[in-house]
Amino acid sequence: MIAYFLKKRLQKMGDVVMTDKIKLGFAPTRRNIFSADSAIDFANRTRQKLNELEIDYVDITNINDDGLLYDEAGRKQISAKFKAENIDGLFLPHCNFGTEYECARLAKDLNVPVLLWGPDKEGPNEEGIRLRDAQCGLFATGKVLRRFNVPFTYIKNSDVNSADFKRGVQDFVRVCNVVKVFRHTRILQIGPRPFDFWTTMVNEGELLEKFNIQLSPIPLTELVQEFKRVSKKQTEKVEAVVQKIEKAAQIEVDKQDLEKIAVLKIALRNLCEQYSCNAGAIQCWTALQDEIGILPYAAEAFLQDEGLPITCETDIHGAISILINEAATLGEQRALFADWTVRHPQNKNAELLQHLGVFPLSIAGTKPILPREHFVFKYPGSVSFEAQMGDLTMCRFDGDHGEYSLLLGNAKCVPGPYNQGSYVWVEVQNLNRLEQKLVYGPYIHHVAGVYADVVPIIAEACKYIGIKADFYDREMTERVEDYWAGNLESVFPEIGGSQNE
Numbered sequence: 001m002i003a004y005f006l007k008k009r010l011q012k013m014g015d016v017v018m019t020d021k022i023k024l025g026f027a028p029t030r031r032n033i034f035s036a037d038s039a040i041d042f043a044n045r046t047r048q049k050l051n052e053l054e055i056d057y058v059d060i061t062n063i064n065d066d067g068l069l070y071d072e073a074g075r076k077q078i079s080a081k082f083k084a085e086n087i088d089g090l091f092l093p094h095c096n097f098g099t100e101y102e103c104a105r106l107a108k109d110l111n112v113p114v115l116l117w118g119p120d121k122e123g124p125n126e127e128g129i130r131l132r133d134a135q136c137g138l139f140a141t142g143k144v145l146r147r148f149n150v151p152f153t154y155i156k157n158s159d160v161n162s163a164d165f166k167r168g169v170q171d172f173v174r175v176c177n178v179v180k181v182f183r184h185t186r187i188l189q190i191g192p193r194p195f196d197f198w199t200t201m202v203n204e205g206e207l208l209e210k211f212n213i214q215l216s217p218i219p220l221t222e223l224v225q226e227f228k229r230v231s232k233k234q235t236e237k238v239e240a241v242v243q244k245i246e247k248a249a250q251i252e253v254d255k256q257d258l259e260k261i262a263v264l265k266i267a268l269r270n271l272c273e274q275y276s277c278n279a280g281a282i283q284c285w286t287a288l289q290d291e292i293g294i295l296p297y298a299a300e301a302f303l304q305d306e307g308l309p310i311t312c313e314t315d316i317h318g319a320i321s322i323l324i325n326e327a328a329t330l331g332e333q334r335a336l337f338a339d340w341t342v343r344h345p346q347n348k349n350a351e352l353l354q355h356l357g358v359f360p361l362s363i364a365g366t367k368p369i370l371p372r373e374h375f376v377f378k379y380p381g382s383v384s385f386e387a388q389m390g391d392l393t394m395c396r397f398d399g400d401h402g403e404y405s406l407l408l409g410n411a412k413c414v415p416g417p418y419n420q421g422s423y424v425w426v427e428v429q430n431l432n433r434l435e436q437k438l439v440y441g442p443y444i445h446h447v448a449g450v451y452a453d454v455v456p457i458i459a460e461a462c463k464y465i466g467i468k469a470d471f472y473d474r475e476m477t478e479r480v481e482d483y484w485a486g487n488l489e490s491v492f493p494e495i496g497g498s499q500n501e
Contacts, residue, residue, distance in 0.1 A: 020331040022176045024115075025087035026050065026057040027078055027106060029069040031097035031137065039095035040066055042119055042160075046093050049160045055169060058085045068095065075102045079109045087112060089176035091169075094118035098137035104144040107152070113179050113464050114152035115172045116141060120159060151463045156486040164486045171457055174328055178461035181278070181327040185213045185320060188272050191220040191283030193314040199444040202316045206402065211465065215316065216275040220283060224291045226267040231259075238262045245302065248361050249368040249383065257294055257380040258370070264292065264381075265299040268310055279319040280310040285377060295381030297358055298370055301422070304360040305334055311446070312337075312358055320397045321448035324406070328393070328454035328461070334360040335450040336387060336424075340438060343431065350414050350427040351434075353387075353449065359422035363387045363451060375420040387424035389413045392449040394426075395458060397467070400442045405468040407443045408458055409434070409476060434472045456483045 028046060030039035043066075050057055061067035063077050069092070082090070089112050092103050098118070107114045118134030135157050145152050153175060155168030193200045207213040230238065241262035245251070251258060272280055282288070284296050300310040307326070311318040318337060325335040336359045344350030361368050365388035374382040396407040409428065416425030426449075428434050437443065459469040459480045471477055482488070 020177050020181075020327065021056065022088045022173045022180065022330075023085065024055060024057040024173070024176070025078075025082040025085070025090045025110065025112075026059050026093075027069045027082075027090065027103075028060075028067070028093040028095045029098040029103055029137075030066070030095050031070065031099050036066060036068075036096075039068060042095040043068060043093065045160050046095070049165065050169070053166060053169060055173065057091065058082060058087055069102055069106065070099045072102065072105075075106050079106055082110055088180050089113045089115065089172060091115045091117075091172075092141070094134040094137045094141065096134065096137070098134070098141055100137065100141040100144040103141045104148045104150060107145060107150045108148045113172070113176050113461075114145065114150060115155065115169070116152055117155040117165065117168065118157055120157040153460055153484070158486070168486075171460070174330055174454065174457045175461045175464070177330055178324055178327040178458060179464045181323050182320070182461070182465045183212055185211075185279065185323055186275070186277045187213070187215050187316055187319050188275050188277040188280035188310075189215045189217040189314060189316065190223050190268075190271070190280060191218075191287070191314060194283055194285060197313045197315075200313050200315045200317070200446075206399075207316070210404070213320065216277055218271065218275070220287055220291070223267060223271065223282075223288070226271055227263055227292055230267045230270065231263045234266060237266055241265055241302075245298075245370070248302075249370050251370050252372045253370050253380040254372075260292060260294045261298045261302075261370070261381055264294065264296060265302050268296075268299060268303060269306075269308060272308060279308065279323055281314045281316050281319050282310055282312065283314050284312040289377065289379045289381070293379065295374055295377055295379045297355075297374075297382040299381070300358045301361055301383045304337070304358060305362050307331065307334065309335070309337065310358075312355070313446075315446050317396070317398045317444075318446045318448065321395050321406075321446075324397060324458060324461070325393060325395050325448045325450040325454070328457040329450060329452045333450045333452050334362055335448045336360065336363060336422075337446065337448055338422075338424075339445045340434075340447060341445070344414070344416055344425055344427075347414060347416075347425075347427060349429065349431040350416065350425050351431060352416065352419060352423060353426055353447070354419055354421055354423040359383070359385070359387055361385075365389060365424075382421065384421055386418075387413065387422065388451075389415075390451045391453060392426060392451060393454045393458070394447050394449045396443045396447045398441070398443045399467075403442070404466075405442065405470045406458065406462055407437055407447075407470050407472060408455055409472040410453065410455060411449065429473045433474065437470070437472045456480050460484060 028043035158164040338353035411426035
């Protein structure tokens with residue numbers, strides 16, 4: 001199953017549309033004892049390939065005549081330029097050998113994800129002279145980066161026109177996006193957690209101290225006040241949202257409740273913008289529906305499709321999970337947010353993913369319905385549909401006792417019995433092992449899932465954000481290591497070395 005997912009990821013390379021923007025600092029490096037002309041030539045060939053791949057990067061051609069990193073004076077200027085340009089990642093191609101201590105100093109100073117790579121096929125010329133030793137230089141830089149406590153990503157020695165290079169650079173961009181989103185997350189906390197949900201308690205201070213993740217807590221009454229303001233002052237906007245909802249779903253609620261759903265959607269977005277938040281978490285029951293007469297789930301589902309996730313039960317860690325999952329796709333996919341609930345009645349490795357309505361409508365496999373009332377809470381404001389079939393990356397950021405990790409793995413959507421609400425049945429490699437992970441923790445029953453295989457991307461990002469990637473498939477650690485090492489014949493033997501051609 002894992003090989004199938006990774007194979008599909010490679011087959012789709014080159015067809016992606018990157019919606020989130022990442023900027024790399026491009027600092028090709030050389031060492032004086034090898035050919036400067038050869039290093040300059042290879043740096044220019046690398047620039048040309050980055051342009052072909054439409055990678056956004058900041059260059060250093062204005063720093064010195066070579067346009068290369070090799071001394072302290074240049075390193076200081078490069079650092080200042082990259083900081084001024086707010087780069088999201090640092091790319092250090094080793095164009096002959098490389099000056100390892102300048103690479104490490106630059107990387108330490110910038111504190112962004114770092115990518116190492118150098119060209120292969122460097123045999124001596126007819127006179128027995130080697131123009132560059134890029135591989136040897138990479139060995140040196142890797143060791144010195146460890147001394148500086150700088151995590152880094154490595155693309156194996158390969159030709160600049162190879163599939164390995166293309167895959168490595170594009171995947172690194174995705175890694176940078178996960179790190180960028182994670183480090184710049186601010187979550188609107190709307191009300192405290194519901195009393196019954198002890199599972200969703202979080203340590204606000206630790207999230208800030210460890211990860212710079214900020215919470216913006218507001219009481220439910222502030223949302224209610226904004227709800228009332230929108231219903232009176234933004235009637236045209238409300239009607240526009242109503243029309244969009246009517247096109248997207250089968251409407252069973254009455255007009256008044258449909259308008260309330262639109263009002264709540266606008267109010268939630270307004271508050272997130274007011275507090276500069278990229279996600280939210282809400283005390284979704286039961287005080288809110290008593291105040292405004294509807295559930296928040298439909299409004300959350302529509303916001304999820306717009307890239308503004310709002311999780312239920314004030315699940316802060318759940319919101320972080322969604323952001324990580326979506327960032328790994330560069331915003332190409334929107335994540336569902338669900339509960340692991342019950343086992344499939346026939347399939348021993350399948351489980352029901354279900355929630356009160358917080359699935360983005362873009363993943364619907366059946367026509368979404370806005371029912372007159374929810375099957376648990378007798379209020380309008382929920383959404384019902386079965387999600388589409390496909391392959392998912394599942395992740396859950398969580399922690400306790402000061403330790404944080406990310407439960408991570410693949411799942412495949414499979415047919416199963418009808419269930420009320422938003423749902424989909426998924427199959428994993430070994431449900432018993434996943435069940436153990438969830439019971440022993442530190443995870444809970446809430447999980448984010450995205451229709452893409454981004455397990456290797458998220459796992460690589462974990463080293464930069466300082467958490468453990470905790471796989472629920474036993475051999476996934478080795479698979480991911482092989483993926484990043486370029487050992488694709490180990491990931492799926494039928495491909496072998498053909499990716500290097």
